[in-house]
Ligand SMILES: [Ca+2]
C-alpha cells in the first residue's frame with residue numbers, strides 16, 4: 284500500500300496527538316473528580332477550608348509516618364540496602380503484604396503500616412519491589428519532623 288502524502292501524514296499524526304491529549308485530559312478530570320469527592324465528604328459541592336485542611340492533615344501524617352519508618356530502619360540496619368536484603372527473606376525480589384507485615388512487626392515498628400505499604404507500592408501491583416523499596420532512600424525529612 285502506498286504511503287499517504289506527507290500533508291495527510293502530518294494531519295493523521297496531529298489527529299493522533301489530539302486524541303492522546305483528549306484521553307490524558309479525561310484521565311485528569313477523572314482524578315480531579317475523585318479527589319474532589321474525597322475532599323467534599325458532605326457532598327454539597329463546596330470544598331471548605333476545613334475539608335481541604337483535613338486532606339492536608341492526612342497527607343502530613345503519612346509523610347511523618349513514612350519518615351519515622353525510614354529512620355527506624357536506618358537505626359536497625361544501618362542502611363536501607365541492608366534492610367532490604369534482610370527483608371526479602373525468600374529472595375523473591377519483592378515483599379508482599381504478609382511478608383511486609385511480619386517483618387515490620389519483628390522490627391518493633393508501631394504505626395499505620397498498611398498506609399506505608401500502599402504508599403510504597405508505586406505501581407499498585409500488590410507487592411513492593413526493590414526499586415519501590417529503595418525509593419525510600421531519596422525521601423527527605425519533612426520540615427515539621
Ligand atoms: Ca519476598
Ligand SMILES: [Ca+2]
Pocket residue numbers: 403404405406407408409410411412415
Ligand atoms: Ca509494586
